[in-house]
Amino acid sequence: MEYTVKQLGDLAGVSGRTLRYYDQIGLLKPHMVNESGYRIYGPKEVDRLQQILFYRELGVDLSTIKELLDSPDFNEQDALREHHRHLLAKRRQLDLLLQNVEQTLSALEGGKPMSDQEKFIGFKEKLIKENEEKYGQEVREKYGDDAVDASNAKLMGLTEDKYAEMQKLAEEIIASLVKAVGKERPEGPEGQRIAELHRKWLSFTWPNYSKAAHAGLAEMYVADERFTAYYDQHKKGAAQFLRDAITAYAK
Amino acid sequence: MEYTVKQLGDLAGVSGRTLRYYDQIGLLKPHMVNESGYRIYGPKEVDRLQQILFYRELGVDLSTIKELLDSPDFNEQDALREHHRHLLAKRRQLDLLLQNVEQTLSALEGGKPMSDQEKFIGFKEKLIKENEEKYGQEVREKYGDDAVDASNAKLMGLTEDKYAEMQKLAEEIIASLVKAVGKERPEGPEGQRIAELHRKWLSFTWPNYSKAAHAGLAEMYVADERFTAYYDQHKKGAAQFLRDAITAYAK
DNA sequence: ATAAGCCCTTACGTTACGTCAATGTCAAGG
DNA sequence: CCTTGACATTGACGTAACGTAAGGGCTTAT
Numbered sequence: 001m002e003y004t005v006k007q008l009g010d011l012a013g014v015s016g017r018t019l020r021y022y023d024q025i026g027l028l029k030p031h032m033v034n035e036s037g038y039r040i041y042g043p044k045e046v047d048r049l050q051q052i053l054f055y056r057e058l059g060v061d062l063s064t065i066k067e068l069l070d071s072p073d074f075n076e077q078d079a080l081r082e083h084h085r086h087l088l089a090k091r092r093q094l095d096l097l098l099q100n101v102e103q104t105l106s107a108l109e110g111g112k113p114m115s116d117q118e119k120f121i122g123f124k125e126k127l128i129k130e131n132e133e134k135y136g137q138e139v140r141e142k143y144g145d146d147a148v149d150a151s152n153a154k155l156m157g158l159t160e161d162k163y164a165e166m167q168k169l170a171e172e173i174i175a176s177l178v179k180a181v182g183k184e185r186p187e188g189p190e191g192q193r194i195a196e197l198h199r200k201w202l203s204f205t206w207p208n209y210s211k212a213a214h215a216g217l218a219e220m221y222v223a224d225e226r227f228t229a230y231y232d233q234h235k236k237g238a239a240q241f242l243r244d245a246i247t248a249y250a251k
Numbered sequence: 252m253e254y255t256v257k258q259l260g261d262l263a264g265v266s267g268r269t270l271r272y273y274d275q276i277g278l279l280k281p282h283m284v285n286e287s288g289y290r291i292y293g294p295k296e297v298d299r300l301q302q303i304l305f306y307r308e309l310g311v312d313l314s315t316i317k318e319l320l321d322s323p324d325f326n327e328q329d330a331l332r333e334h335h336r337h338l339l340a341k342r343r344q345l346d347l348l349l350q351n352v353e354q355t356l357s358a359l360e361g362g363k364p365m366s367d368q369e370k371f372i373g374f375k376e377k378l379i380k381e382n383e384e385k386y387g388q389e390v391r392e393k394y395g396d397d398a399v400d401a402s403n404a405k406l407m408g409l410t411e412d413k414y415a416e417m418q419k420l421a422e423e424i425i426a427s428l429v430k431a432v433g434k435e436r437p438e439g440p441e442g443q444r445i446a447e448l449h450r451k452w453l454s455f456t457w458p459n460y461s462k463a464a465h466a467g468l469a470e471m472y473v474a475d476e477r478f479t480a481y482y483d484q485h486k487k488g489a490a491q492f493l494r495d496a497i498t499a500y501a502k
Numbered sequence: 503a504t505a506a507g508c509c510c511t512t513a514c515g516t517t518a519c520g521t522c523a524a525t526g527t528c529a530a531g532g
Numbered sequence: 533c534c535t536t537g538a539c540a541t542t543g544a545c546g547t548a549a550c551g552t553a554a555g556g557g558c559t560t561a562t
Binding site: 001011012013043046047050053054057076077080081083084087088090091094095097098101102104105108109116117119120123124 | 263
């Protein structure tokens with residue numbers, strides 16, 4: 001199919017000005033220009049525009065998009081899979097915001113008041129993005145491993161004794177957290193003891209411990225609702241507390 | 252608590268420049284300025300910043316935000332409920348985009364090719380916003396249709412056997428819910444079994460299952476009081492439980 | 503007392519378009 | 533055939549929401 005500026009614009013939900021601008025900066029050149037100067041777009045341009053919009057949706061700036069799409073080793077499949085990952089991350093962030101709204105509402109209606117930190121959970125897009133790039137894979141691998149670990153730890157070389165020890169440790173961490181939240185400070189001695197326990201717990205499955213990775217994981221505890229839910233199921237605010245404790249510990 | 256520019260910025264995930272800009276345009280004035288000219292923010296400013304960020308996240312421009320927050324009949328509760336609605340809408344749009352990516356991928360891998368229209372589903376934010384009310388109604392009408400569908404499923408190509416099977420499934424879901432609510436956790440094994448049953452049940456009428464859509468429907472179960480009433484008639488809290496179970500399941 | 507890390511204001515730069523303005527093109531109807 | 537109205541074109545200027553750099557004070561730790 002062939003489209004004029006308006007037609008393609010309507011199709012994709014962008015303005016004519018936008019398409020002319022994209023032409024101007026060389027991001028999306030029309031397939032051809034007819035004798036009276038009209039821009040005519042073909043199927044290849046349609047697909048390219050789709051790619052552009054995927055990137056734009058994720059907040060990538062136009063010059064970067066251009067570089068990416070024009071790079072000789074650009075692979076559409078990989079790009080789409082990346083889009084998918086990032087969209088999922090964005091949805092997780094949205095879910096955090098939804099939780100935040102709900103909590104704020106209930107606090108307003110006389111529920112439990114929120115800490116100032118809690119009031120901004122879900123907004124720090126950039127931090128989450130950066131963290132994901134740095135530690136995301138590590139954490140994801142870890143998370144995947146966790147599931148495996150739990151069900152058949154023997155395969156990973158852990159003896160049953162060790163596994164039991166690990167579980168006991170996990171329980172102690174939770175129990176300590178439940179007691180500490182709201183009473184102790186994360187940077188205080190009890191908070192630091194918990195962080196130390198957590199480091200020990202980690203050492204069962206992490207081949208090599210690093211403070212940076214530990215801090216990154218802690219950040220994940222509040223950024224990824226799966227973790228948050230896990231810790232908060234025993235006591236609300238536990239994930240937050242643990243995060244702060246570890247952050248202080250890793251410094 | 253009192254905060255300086257940097258402290259509040261770090262807390263909320265915005266830059267110092269941003270806070271100074273907000274001061275400049277009168278959107279967020281500091282509680283006070285100390286003798287050496289430092290901006291000092293108090294608890295009221297923290298809350299106002301939170302409100303600002305909620306609006307900003309939804310794409311409202313700063314001058315409009317200012318008008319809203321300064322309007323004499325501004326009501327925080329209503330605003331939060333609005334935020335909630337819009338965030339849900341945004342999530343629906345994200346789900347559309349996710350589907351789009353998935354379809355594009357499968358088309359690339361030799362699946363069914365997409366029409367040019369389909370290539371841009373999920374991008375037209377503005378249209379979605381405008382049509383939100385319309386869309387919502389459509390969905391609700393669709394729900395009405397679903398009820399009709401269910402009652403005379405033969406028209407939809409379901410054999411009577413299949414239909415009976417479907418009803419049995421529905422009954423099992425209700426029965427399991429009644430037992431589980433208040434005793435089991437939604438993320439626990441029983442909750443997940445119920446979510447799985449629900450997925451199976453859905454598959455009778457949905458042409459293609461997607462986790463995103465499943466989760467979206469679950470959200471509807473608590474957002475639309477007709478759904479809630481349907482599930483809660485047997486046991487209070489059942490809709491909530493089912494929602495949580497499905498949400499965990501779809502992750 | 504010197505460095506590090508905050509804070510201030512002023513001011514210019516940037517991105518991704520929106521919005522005129524002045525003008526040419528094209529299909530449809532009276 | 534002519535007009536009309538919706539489209540198209542190229543400038544050119546405007547804008548929102550900051551980023552960034554320059555030049556200079558304040559506070560705290562070593």
